[in-house]
Each structure stands twice: as C-alpha cells, then as structure tokens.
Amino acid sequence: MGSTTRRVDQYPNAPLTEVACEIRFPGEIAVESCRDRFWDRIRDAYPTIKVPQAKAGSAPALQHYRYSTAPSGGRNVAVAINSLALSEERYTTHKPFLAEFKRLHSVFSKCYPKIEKLNRIGWRYMNLIPYVREEGNVPLARFIKLTLPMPASLPGQIRNVQLSLEVPISKGLAIIKLATVHDTRDTQREALLLDLDFSFERPNMRMSEAPSLMAEAHKRNRQVFEDLITDQYRSYLRGEAI
Amino acid sequence: MNFSATAHALESGLLDHWEVGETLPSAEYSLKVGLGQFRPGGAVSVPIDSAARNGRVLVAVRPINVSIERSEGGFCAENITLQIFAAGENAQQALADFRSQLFELYAHYSKLTEDEVVGEGARLRELFVENFRVR
Numbered sequence: 169m170g171s172t173t174r175r176v177d178q179y180p181n182a183p184l185t186e187v188a189c190e191i192r193f194p195g196e197i198a199v200e201s202c203r204d205r206f207w208d209r210i211r212d213a214y215p216t217i218k219v220p221q222a223k224a225g226s227a228p229a230l231q232h233y234r235y236s237t238a239p240s241g242g243r244n245v246a247v248a249i250n251s252l253a254l255s256e257e258r259y260t261t262h263k264p265f266l267a268e269f270k271r272l273h274s275v276f277s278k279c280y281p282k283i284e285k286l287n288r289i290g291w292r293y294m295n296l297i298p299y300v301r302e303e304g305n306v307p308l309a310r311f312i313k314l315t316l317p318m319p320a321s322l323p324g325q326i327r328n329v330q331l332s333l334e335v336p337i338s339k340g341l342a343i344i345k346l347a348t349v350h351d352t353r354d355t356q357r358e359a360l361l362l363d364l365d366f367s368f369e370r371p372n373m374r375m376s377e378a379p380s381l382m383a384e385a386h387k388r389n390r391q392v393f394e395d396l397i398t399d400q401y402r403s404y405l406r407g408e409a410i
Numbered sequence: 411m412n413f414s415a416t417a418h419a420l421e422s423g424l425l426d427h428w429e430v431g432e433t434l435p436s437a438e439y440s441l442k443v444g445l446g447q448f449r450p451g452g453a454v455s456v457p458i459d460s461a462a463r464n465g466r467v468l469v470a471v472r473p474i475n476v477s478i479e480r481s482e483g484g485f486c487a488e489n490i491t492l493q494i495f496a497a498g499e500n501a502q503q504a505l506a507d508f509r510s511q512l513f514e515l516y517a518h519y520s521k522l523t524e525d526e527v528v529g530e531g532a533r534l535r536e537l538f539v540e541n542f543r544v545r
Binding site for chain 1: 454455456457458459470472473474475478480485489491492500501502505537541
C-alpha cells in the first residue's frame with residue numbers, strides 16, 4: 169500500500185459504532201440444554217444475562233442468549249444452538265477483541281467438544297458517518313469511493329441511499345450495506361450507515377481453525393473498509409484535519 | 411438466496427410476487443436506533459475539504475473539521491483553530507455560512523504579507539496560506 173493508504177490500528181476519529189464476529193456450526197443440542205456449562209466459565213467477565221424475547225416465526229433455539237459485561241454498552245457474548253458471537257460497542261482495536269474471541273472460543277470448545285465443524289465465520293463492522301446535506305443531497309463522494317455507473321439521464325446527485333451488495337472475494341463473501349439514516353431524536357442529525365460484513369462459508373472448516381480464520385476475516389473486512397473510503401476521509405479519520 | 415417466489419411469478423405473470431434475495435449477515439447486532447455515537451443535543455463533527463464561490467473553488471490540503479451543533483434558534487458550525495463561527499436556521503445553512511466565511515477569511519489573510527500581521531493574525535495567515543489553494 170502507498171503512503172496515502174497507510175494503515176493504522178486505531179483511527180482517532182473512527183466511525184465505528186459496533187463490531188461483531190461470529191462462528192456458526194451445525195446445531196448442537198448441548199449448547200441449548202447445558203447453557204450453564206459455558207456461562208459458569210465466563211460469568212465473572214459477563215455477569216449480565218439478556219434473554220431473547222419470543223419472536224413470531226423465529227425458532228427460540230436460534231435466538232441468542234446474550235451475556236454482557238454491563239446492562240448496557242460494553243461487550244456481549246451471544247450464544248444460540250448453532251452460533252457463538254462476540255460484539256462490542258466501545259471497540260478500540262482488533263488485538264484485544266481477537267484475543268477475547270480466542271479465549272471464548274477455547275472455553276466454548278472445551279464445554280461443547282462435539283462441535284467439530286464450522287458452517288460459517290464472519291466479521292462485521294457497523295459504521296456511522298455523520299454528514300450534512302449539500303443543496304439537499306448526500307455528499308457521498310466525500311466519504312465513499314463506491315460508485316455505480318449511471319445513465320446520462322440520471323444526474324449524479326443523490327438524495328438518499330439504500331444499497332446492499334454481496335461481493336464474492338477470493339474464497340470469501342463481502343456484504344456491503346450503505347444507507348442514509350437519521351437520529352430519531354433529531355432528524356437534522358444524519359449519518360451514512362456503512363455496514364460491512366466479511367465471511368467465509370465453505371465446507372470442511374474445523375472448529376479448531378476458528379481463531380485463525382477469524383483473524384483473516386478481520387483482515388479482509390478491514391481491507392474492504394480501507395478500499396471503500398476516500399483518501400480525504402481517511403485523513404480526517406487519522407486526526408489530520410485542521 | 412431465496413428466489414422461490416420467482417418461478418411462480420414468471421409462470422403466473424404476476425411480478426408483484428417477486429421477493430428480494432435474503433442476505434446472511436454475521437452475528438445479530440443491535441444498532442442503536444438513536445445512533446449510538448451521537449449524544450442527544452451534542453455536537454457532531456463533519457469533515458469538509460472545499461468551498462466554492464463565483465466559479466472559484468477553495469481547496470483544503472487537509473480536511474477541515476467542522477463542529478455542528480444546535481444553538482438557540484438554529485445551528486452553529488465552527489472551527490476554533492480557524493476562528494470560524496457560522497450559523498444558520500438548519501445544519502445545511504450553517505455549513506453554507508461556514509464555507510462562505512472560510513472563503514472570505516482565506517481571501518483576507520492570503521493578501522497580507524508577513525510584515526502586516528502579528529500574534530493571532532500571523533498564526534491565521536500562516537494557516538490559510540499553507541493549507542489552502544484556489545482553483
């Protein structure tokens with residue numbers, strides 16, 4: 169990478185609002201019937217339990233129990249019959265987050281040794297990028313390099329965005345969601361929601377490989393983010409603004 | 411991807427039966443409805459990199475951090491380093507006023523020589539001359 173795309177671990181003005189990583193595996197009944205087996209080993213760090221509310225049309229076993237560091241904010245571990253996820257709202261850098269995932273994965277593997285294979289592994293970044301409209305339009309090009317070829321009859325200005333792309337990238341899949349959103353308490357406060365998900369979904373992924381595959385998913389998703397933002401916006405994220 | 415309805419729609423000719431493909435995102439997450447990072451009533455920072463006037467464009471070498479906040483009767487947009495304090499009835503107008511002031515201040519300071527300014531004036535002159543270009 170050139171100097172303009174030099175990567176830093178943590179941007180001082182990072183737009184991240186939540187980070188999540190997840191492994192999915194073939195349903196294992198012990199994960200549901202022996203929930204205490206796992207929680208007993210992590211309850212010191214995650215003392216708050218959040219149980220899912222019943223949802224019409226959704227199987228209860230597929231809904232996550234959440235173990236949290238605090239009643240609101242902080243880190244959450246989410247567990248369902250076929251899934252283990254870690255999410256964080258006050259994310260700093262990937263190293264402590266990956267280290268925590270590795271620890272949780274180790275504990276989880278010992279609690280449920282029958283889980284040997286993975287179906288899917290994914291890393292997700294949710295970003296909120298505040299902006300102010302210019303002549304009523306979204307100044308998308310200031311932040312994001314994503315452009316779609318438009319016919320001459322459609323001018324380049326954009327009033328609102330609601331976009332979802334699935335892009336296969338060498339053995340993985342990037343899901344890019346871009347939308348204009350506003351603060352429900354103050355509609356003048358607007359932001360671009362840039363939701364990036366990178367996953368591996370292929371046969372024969374072993375449970376023991378999860379930490380290394382997760383590190384790779386993080387790396388690839390970070391690259392998607394770096395490739396999507398403009399150099400000017402990156403400069404702002406680095407704290408180089410006047 | 412679930413396109414199960416597609417075949418039926420084609421057979422019946424009723425295209426309103428089409429369904430969008432279902433994406434499979436990783437991990438449930440709960441994006442805060444009120445935009446988690448925004449404090450109610452607090453300022454948001456927005457980067458800008460240019461201001462245009464009469465066909466001329468003032469381009470910043472580095473992004474300018476504009477802090478936008480509700481104030482009595484409207485919004486203010488400011489950058490303390492550049493000593494710009496703009497206002498408007500809404501965020502768009504406040505930002506437009508900010509750009510206008512940015513252009514005026516650049517025009518003012520870029521005309522001055524080193525000998526004509528001291529103290530805060532010298533700092534602002536250096537800041538504008540070194541960080542902005544007109545196209």
